[in-house]
Amino acid sequence: MGLILGSLHAAEPVRDITFARIGDTELKLDLYRPDRPATGLIVWVHGGAWRGGSRESVDLKALTAFGWAVASVDYRLSTVARFPAQIHDIKAAIRFLRTHAADYGYPANKFIIAGSSAGGHLAALVGVTNGHRELEGSVGENPGISSDVQAIVDLYGASDLTTILAQSTPHGLSMRVPALDLLLGAQPDKVPELARLASPVFQLDAHDPPLFLMHGDQDPQMPIAQSNELAAAYQKLNLPLQFKVQPGSGHGGPAFTSDESLHLMDTFLRTHLAH
Numbered sequence: 001m002g003l004i005l006g007s008l009h010a011a012e013p014v015r016d017i018t019f020a021r022i023g024d025t026e027l028k029l030d031l032y033r034p035d036r037p038a039t040g041l042i043v044w045v046h047g048g049a050w051r052g053g054s055r056e057s058v059d060l061k062a063l064t065a066f067g068w069a070v071a072s073v074d075y076r077l078s079t080v081a082r083f084p085a086q087i088h089d090i091k092a093a094i095r096f097l098r099t100h101a102a103d104y105g106y107p108a109n110k111f112i113i114a115g116s117s118a119g120g121h122l123a124a125l126v127g128v129t130n131g132h133r134e135l136e137g138s139v140g141e142n143p144g145i146s147s148d149v150q151a152i153v154d155l156y157g158a159s160d161l162t163t164i165l166a167q168s169t170p171h172g173l174s175m176r177v178p179a180l181d182l183l184l185g186a187q188p189d190k191v192p193e194l195a196r197l198a199s200p201v202f203q204l205d206a207h208d209p210p211l212f213l214m215h216g217d218q219d220p221q222m223p224i225a226q227s228n229e230l231a232a233a234y235q236k237l238n239l240p241l242q243f244k245v246q247p248g249s250g251h252g253g254p255a256f257t258s259d260e261s262l263h264l265m266d267t268f269l270r271t272h273l274a275h
Contacts, residue, residue, distance in 0.1 A: 003069070003193075004158070006024060008077050010073070011034050011105050011209070012033075012238065013030060013033070014030070014031040014033075014104070015030045015031075016028050016030070017024075017029050017030070017163065018204065019073070019074075019092060019093050019096035019140060020089065020092045020093070020096065020139050020140035020141070022089075022139060023078050025076070025080075025103070026073040027074040027075070027076075027089055027093070027139075028054075028055070028073075028074050028091055029055065029071050029074065029096075030055055030058075030071070030072045030223065031069065031070070031071045031104060031161045032058070032064050032069065032070045032071075032072070033064060033092075033104070033106075034065070034066075034067045034068065034069060035104065036062045036067060036070060037067075037105065038069040038105060038107070038217055039066075039067040039068055039069055039107075039110065039269075039270070039273075040069070040106060040110030040111065040112060040114075040150075040269065040273055041069045041070075041071060041097060041101070041106040041107070041110065041112065042063060042069065042070045042071070042112045042153070043069050043071050043073060043090070043094055043097065043099075043111060043112065043113050043114065043123075043149070044059070044060060044061075044070055044071065044072040044073065044114055044115065044119075045073065045075065045090060045113070045114065045115030045119035045120075045122045045123045045126075045140055046058070046072065046116075046119045047078070047115065047116045047117030047118045047119040047120070048082075048117070048118055048119075049117070049118050049175055049176075050077065050078040050086065050109075050118045050121075050122075050179055050181040050182065050183045051077050051078045051179060051182050051183075052184065053077075053080050053118075053119070054074075055072040055073060055074050056072075056246035057072075058070060058072045058196070059116050059155065059252075059256065059257055060114055060153070060157050060257070060262075061266070062257065062262055063262060063265065063266065064152070066262065066263075066266040067176070068075060068112075068266075068269075069105070069106040071102070073089075073090060073093040074093075075089035075093075075122070076089055076090065078179070078182035078183045079182060080184075082134055082176060082184065082185050082210055083183050083194065083197075083198050084134070084182055084198070086122055087122065087125060087126055087129070087135045087137065087139075087200040088135070088136070088137025088138070088139045089137075089139055090122060090123075090126050091135070091139070091147035092114070092115075092137065092139035092140030092142075092147075093138060093140075093145070094111060094126075094147040094149065095111070095118060095140055095143075095147050096140055096141075096142055096149075097111070098111065098142075098146060098147075099142045099145050099224070102202065109150070110150055110273045111126045111148070111149045111150055111151075111271060112149060112150065112151040112152070112153060112177060112273075113126045113149040113151075113152055113153070113167070114152070114153035114154075114155075115153075115155065115157060116157070116252060117155070117156055117157060117221075117222060117251065118155060118157070118158070118179075118257070119157065119253065120154040120155045120156055120157020120158070120195050121154075121157035121158040121159065121200070122157075123152060123153065123154055123157065124148065124152055124154045124157055124159060124200040124211070124230065125198065125199075125200045125203065126147075126211075127149050127151075127152035127154075127200075127209055127211070128152070128200050128203045128208045128209065129203050130148040130149065130202050130207075130208070130209070130254060131146075131148065132145070132203065134197070135197075142152060147245065149182065149271055150170060150209050150210075150270055150272075151209050151210045151211075151212070151268075151272055151273060152209055152210070152211045152212065153211075153212045153265055153269075154211065154212070154213050154214075154227075154230070155214050155215075155252075155256050156214065156215045156216060156219055156222050156224075156227065156251060156252065156256075157222070157224045157226070157227075158199075158202050158222060158226050159181065159199060159200045159227065159229050159230035159233075160199045160200075160201045160202075160226060160230075161195040161196075161198050161199045161225050162188050162189075162190045162192065162195050162196060162199060162222065163225070163226075163229065164176060164188075164226060165177070165180075165187075165188070167223035167225040169220050169221075169223075169225055171221060172218045172221050172222065173219060175221060177236050178245070183198070184198065188242065191243040192238070200230055200233075201230055201233045204233050204234070205224055205237070206238075206239070208234075208235050208237070208239055209240075209272075210239070210240035210241070210243075210268070210272040211230070211234055211239065211240070211241050212241075212242050212244075212264075212265055212268045212269070213227055213231055213241065213243045214227075214228060214243075214244045214245075214246060214256055214261065215227040215245060215246065216245075216246045216248070216249030216250050216251065216252075216255070216256075217245050217246065217247055217248070218249060218250050219249070219250050219251045220250060220251065221250070221251040222251055227243065229245040240272055242264070242268050243257035244264060246260070248275050
């Protein structure tokens with residue numbers, strides 16, 4: 001599985017790296033690297049309502065220009081496997097990437113989990129469940145390696161599946177109701193324990209990593225109240241947080257990947273991962 005860094009041009013993407021196999025399914029990742037030694041590794045989780053999308057969509061790929069390596073990872077979609085399979089797969093990717101840190105040329109102790117929309121939800125949940133036995137899973141071939149991350153970047157993701165439907169617009173409900181059926185196997189009120197397990201706000205503790213959070217105040221699809229809840233939970237525990245509300249922005253858009261936003265993320269990460 002490994003590939004030695006010296007055999008590649010420094011800034012060339014490394015694609016189709018298999019990090020785990022589940023039956024006949026291969027889970028893969030693509031690695032984008034800076035043209036200098038990487039400051040750290042951003043593990044990117046794509047969006048798509050948990051049921052669509054692909055690792056080809058990498059919103060933060062431009063952070064390679066700031067010195068970060070970015071790995072965009074597969075996970076089993078909800079059309080194939082219910083929660084918590086998605087978290088098991090992402091944590092397996094982290095274990096693989098940490099195992100091969102020296103091969104690919106980034107530090108093993110500076111991992112950031114990041115994602116947008118459904119990927120933001122999954123990233124936040126991975127980030128606040130370092131060492132969580134039920135969510136660790138047994139996917140992949142590196143069971144003794146830590147899947148801990150040192151920071152989180154959550155772009156307009158869900159944080160509380162027990163409140164999301166009550167907060168949603170009609171447009172949001174039209175997407176969220178069937179998406180939650182696929183993810184959880186039922187609506188959240190029918191599987192309350194599973195919905196809480198899948199909600200970052202219920203998994204927080206005083207040792208969770210720094211969080212950079214962004215959400216548009218005109219998002220018709222993912223209620224900004226979801227980010228408000230996560231920010232409030234972080235503040236209650238006095239955890240490191242930067243919450244940037246994007247005025248006038250909807251569900252995604254150029255404001256989230258602008259030079260200004262990328263600079264904010266880079267500064268936040270460098271500040272909190274300095275040691």
